[in-house]
Amino acid sequence: MSDEIQATLNEMGRRARAAGRTLAQTPTDRRNRALSLAAAAIRTDAAAIAEANREDVTAATAKGLSAAMIDRLTLTPARIESMASGLEVIATLSDPLGRVLADWTRPNGLNISRVAVPLGVIGIIYESRPNVTADAAGLCLKSGNACILRGGSESFRSARAIMAALTKGFASAGLSPDAVQMVPTTDRAAVGAMLRLSDYIDVIVPRGGKSLVARVVEESRIPLFHHLEGLCHTYVDAAADLEMARKVVLNAKMRRTGICGATETLLIDRAVAPTHLAPLVLDLLAAGCEVRGDAAAQAVDPRVAPADENDWRTEYLDAIISVKVVDGVDGAIDHINTHGSHHTEAIITENTATAETFLNCCDSAIVLWNASTQFADGGEFGMGAEIGISTGKMHARGPVGVEQLCTFKYVVRGSGQTRPG
């Protein structure tokens, strides 16, 4: 059975590689037209997609899945429309392919340019959110990459219905059905089989909870764009404007607690702890946030629980925050580089030199000065859309948009030059 799955995946990979080569040469307007037609097909098929989703939700409810899972799984009419309009937005983005990233001429007359080209084939492994099907396929198509999608078993019927609509749209623009393929089984062995396709898949994007991502990291021989967790910090410096700090910290923690850019640990400069710690902690408590702190934070209010070493390493993804007093910006940087996940960190300060030290020395994909960590998002960065956020240092870091789904090649134009020596 597992051999059969591997054979199926190998064949999908082989077809994706060939389709990717064709897609790389497909003109901008045809790729954009395919996206628009897919958006239209999703609107046309909205009822069928909603019906498939109802079946998924019924099955998930019967299995006793959590309310949060059911919510992620559920496609409302607004969410279906949002998939369609998302594809249209991707169609309006400027073409990431063919961009001349650098261009120079050598003394011998050779002209060298570094030109953006697709990565080739992208694999996306995701869980319960069925909308990832459309979002990921759209970003890959825009960037000239073939893709292989593998959704979670609980959203399989929904994803299949969305895929059917996408396929119709893409086919109307004359694209090969091999350009966007979906793994046709919910068998878990298919994930392992997909991770072995290093000849055919150039990069894997795992989208889901920590256990899914950890499994992919463990098993994959294919490069990944991923983050395991977003253990983000906000540091309130001695030179912070307290009112700004209160506003930003509350937003960074509480706007949405379940996203990877939510602040999980608040660090406060010892120099201003006597004045700043209490209002910041009391704001969070008043907003319904559980606070776990060091001795200083506990002294603010009896509701503050003691934090242990484990709290500094925990991504709560919930209305819980850990709070610690540190010795200035160096103490904050040291805590962040030691305990953090290299995702997103913010400093609140009016002191430019201190801010620059923090921005330089935090070894994270995104560092912010006087702004909420919840801005860690491709849309908020103006990238139009993102396929995920990477904490890796190789190739893509931070939000991964259509430009990051490209690599480059060197194109050298000469007039018969030979190399001397």
Add this chain to the structure above:
Amino acid sequence: MSDEIQATLNEMGRRARAAGRTLAQTPTDRRNRALSLAAAAIRTDAAAIAEANREDVTAATAKGLSAAMIDRLTLTPARIESMASGLEVIATLSDPLGRVLADWTRPNGLNISRVAVPLGVIGIIYESRPNVTADAAGLCLKSGNACILRGGSESFRSARAIMAALTKGFASAGLSPDAVQMVPTTDRAAVGAMLRLSDYIDVIVPRGGKSLVARVVEESRIPLFHHLEGLCHTYVDAAADLEMARKVVLNAKMRRTGICGATETLLIDRAVAPTHLAPLVLDLLAAGCEVRGDAAAQAVDPRVAPADENDWRTEYLDAIISVKVVDGVDGAIDHINTHGSHHTEAIITENTATAETFLNCCDSAIVLWNASTQFADGGEFGMGAEIGISTGKMHARGPVGVEQLCTFKYVVRGSGQTRPG
């Protein structure tokens, strides 16, 4: 014993990570001064380096190593001087760190910039060429990366003597000895131990023969900048200038046959085979090149041996070439994408449209029009120096110079922005 080696490597990794964080913040002029002082130290220590090298060469000769290996191992006074001047050249390159790769401001006033920062820690695994010690250490230092070097056993004494000189130079500029470290044993288990340091090493660069690189590819859980082979092609199109083609093909194959940019397969458009095949093949034969060809090539001269399927997949690294007639540019692209190693390919043609098709459709790191494949080299590209050439698509592709030894971070500057909704 292997546990002890792993413990040693872990400790080296831990120190390298810390040293890398410091080096990332070390000003340009101090990094450049360290390079100049290391160059001076190599000159001062030239006699000691030469003596250590003599011991390596004596041992290698006694072991019966090939003449080519002995040549790669031998350090002449000119080669020692070349290491020193190479470090000085790296010192003159512009600083790759802190470059603002992109910068934009969002409607909400957030300023976002993408800034070049070091990758962190680079591991270099190499074989008999002792000069890699200085070249690699210099490129890593320039780009703010700590490095861990692991040379081959046959060049161990030479590499250790070079390393001693480098260490003195770097220390004179006040750099930590942990910034550039060398694995202190020739035990092969150290390579495996190094490849397990994924917490401490960000990228591994294997430099050496195919068997070394293949072993590293097989075992490494750390990303690599590498190429397994350079199976480069030159395609002579129907619209080629025959004189240019003769000159370029001869250079592409014969200038140096042992480098990765040497052409291994010559493809000729069927439309001009009757006129172009014979002069091209006869030139190669006259230059002492062994020619293995398809039926058409064999018909040119009795010295042309038959090529089999294996020849289209062989990187000879020698004065041997395979020759094949193909059906125009599409046939050439198809052959190259099927049999090639995605390294470097050239087309000779006077037809712009045909050239652009070739440049677009060959899925290789470097594609050239009317120039020799032997230009596949960081120095020839004007990058100053390279740590290697990558056929991977992730992060670095083609020559890997100091800019490719960098990653980036997003720096976001605000004035108290919080994310709505």
